[in-house]
Amino acid sequence: MLGLHRPLVVVWVYLLFPGAGGRSSFYGYNNGFHYQDISNGNGNGEIYFNGIRLLVESPQSSVLGTRGNSITLPCKYRYEPELTAPRRTRVKWSWLPASTTAASTDAFTAETDVMVAMGNRHRSYGGFRGRVRLRRSTPGDMSLVINELQLNDTGRYRCEVIDGLEDESVTVELELKGVVFPYYSKKGRYHFNFFAAHQVCQDQEATLATAEQLFSAWEDGLDWCNAGWLADGTAQYPITVPRHGCGGEDLAPGLRSYGRRQRFLNLYDAFCFSASTKGECEHVTAALLTPSLTVLFHHIGCLLNLKDGKQLHSSSPGLC
Template sequence: MMTPLLLLVLVSGCWADSDFGQNSTDPKYFRTVYIADKESRLGIKIDQPKVVSYRGSNATLPCKFYYKPVPVHAVQTPLKVRIKWTKLTSDYLKQIDVFVSLGNNWKSFGNYQGRVFRENENDASITITDLTLEDYGNYKCEVIEGLDDVTGTVLLDLQGVVFPYFPRLGRYYMNFIEAQKACEDQDAIVASFEQLYDAWRAGMDWCNAGWLSDGSVQYPITKPREPCGGRNTVPGIRSYGYRDHVKDKYDVFCFTSNHKGRFYYLIHFRKLTYGEAVQACIKDGSRIAKVGQMYAAWKLLGYDRCDAGWLADGSVRYPISRPRKRCSESEAAVRFAGFPDKKHRLYGVYCFRNN
């Protein structure tokens, strides 16, 4: 009589310790599937649930697995283990394919093509090279053997800086699509809630609501006051909830990371109009710098300059890392002088040159 098809319950896909030896037989470490007269055991371990790197560098997302086929017949060939990596999004129904491998065959997808590698056939870990801002986020590692599978997640975080942004038109002029474009134009992406939260914990205080990458609108307050949610409220992230991506208009919080290039203030014999500033950078072998490039230089490199200068969006700003009299006396910050008339010859210029 044929043995019935059975599926027995597994307890966990995560390891409680680092014992990968033959004596690790505690059933909580494994998923066990019984199909007719065949059984297999599979476990997974994420050593580092959060990996921190920066744009332009490499990052290894750890995912170790334990696989022990238990064939009934000596001549039985064990099934191959399939490794699959996907990137999770704020839309829980949508995942982005990153990498898949089966034996010696593998494939990477989309923007990850040519940048993702698995170096050890006994390890599901992958390395992503030449990181971009868009690579930030949560990744799922899935190990599949037959009808059995285990999963784990890793957050790929980037060193960087969150900054609020609004265009020349003024505050609350951008829907979500326009906000995405605005951040992209400033060498940045729309910040996630987690990135804004980390910025708030580091002291960020901003009283204007802005889009975040999940489509919500929020703003960080460290010093409660009347125009910003009320004087008697507690510090925190104020939320307007999820808004209509087309009809509703707000500012945006952008995120940028390390850049491959040189950000600098161009020494010039006189002040410049906006058009003259653009040409001056070109003549120097560079381009006029973007807002995100100034924030990255200020936050990650400690760039400090008490000279107001034009940036690519037509704004005038200057970065202060060492507060002092007449140069942001009270705090380290990127100072904003507005969007002046582009014909005014009142400012210098900040340039950026790729390596």
């Protein structure tokens, strides 16, 4: 009679003390140990700690790709100590777009499923359907291969390996080669709310730049005194030469930020990001060709052919 009640007692204890029998989704991602539901040889199913540790790793925290090409996001799992027989695991890749990486306070709830695989069975989702696969070059290799990279594929990808009641994960950032450029209305500066800025960048076959992309452009020499919208809803501008009217002469060079702004009411310019395409120059329509823009795009000598027949130079390595 006691044997019949044992499974109920085990389940009751597990529900009351989730930390003692596995990982509840409310208690973070990593505790470093693996648990297994297995028969102990006498026919009684028990949950017990067997001392095996599941590790999920990536040799790269970020990768840089080219629009239209393929890219591999590295991910590999292993056990400590090493197992003598293979185990049945489930792998899940998810994605947090670059536009929400900085803005989201609860990253896990904003993640979108990319691919789920178990054994030889797999399923991809949404815009990734038919474009992704697992590399599987060696045992434990769960690296994600993305074909035909698109402009909106940038962001943070999570590789999660699930074994029984335990799971571990690692993240990899995907960035694209390209150029950041300021865009403002022909009527003058500060005419776009956040949504209008997003649209004008799309009209240029570009996206709103991220803070990281703007910072990289600043490191490459971008200096622009007018604030522009970024993908996370902040308004910022890059200054390499501090001066009056651009934050003051006493501030150090860097990004000047107004912080997160009201997306409907506040008006600024836009900082757009245009990704290169398979090593060829990207065609961009300029809002206005000013002396400042000419200096800006002259940084490394990569020509951009405009729809009006003019030419600008890229301010970012790797565009051509």
